[in-house]
């Protein structure tokens with residue numbers, strides 16, 4: 458699900474839902490697993506998001522999410538991408554500290570079981586155009602956060 462129709466058109470999943478992650482259009486305890494990719498930093502209120510996720514998870518269900526790491530945002534690494542016309546766009550990102558994320562999860566009734574950080578030059582080594590400069594400048598910086606929590 459996503460609130461952006463062009464983003465939904467990029468995927469071929471059988472069921473695509475247009476809606477806000479802050480008010481999930483699903484019944485209580487509808488899912489065994491909730492997966493969220495690179496979206497938490499767009500949440501206006503992390504507590505509301507965690508509470509919504511916990512609401513739609515069954516007891517014992519799993520939340521798995523990734524996000525742009527708050528340390529990367531704090532270090533000034535922009536969350537940007539190029540469109541097909543080679544124009545660069547920078548996406549606003551809210552920095553929620555990892556400790557604050559854990560607190561919000563706990564307040565929503567979720568237990569954080571695993572936290573993983575993807576660091577530039579370590580877990581992330583993929584090459585792309587001009588990646589030499591990127592790896593030199595940001596070496597060791599945690600760029601992506603991955604969290605698994607259980608209800």
Ligand SMILES: C[S@@+](CC[C@H](N)C(=O)[O-])C[C@H]1O[C@@H](n2cnc3c(N)ncnc32)[C@H](O)[C@@H]1O
Nearest residue numbers: 459460461464476477478479493494495496499
């Ligand atoms: C970086 S993209 C990630 C897309 C996809 N989850 C993935 O992993 O490839 C972030 C997505 O979050 C969506 N988004 C931001 N705020 C949202 C909200 N309040 N409700 C639903 N989707 C939202 C944006 O439209 C965008 O598609």
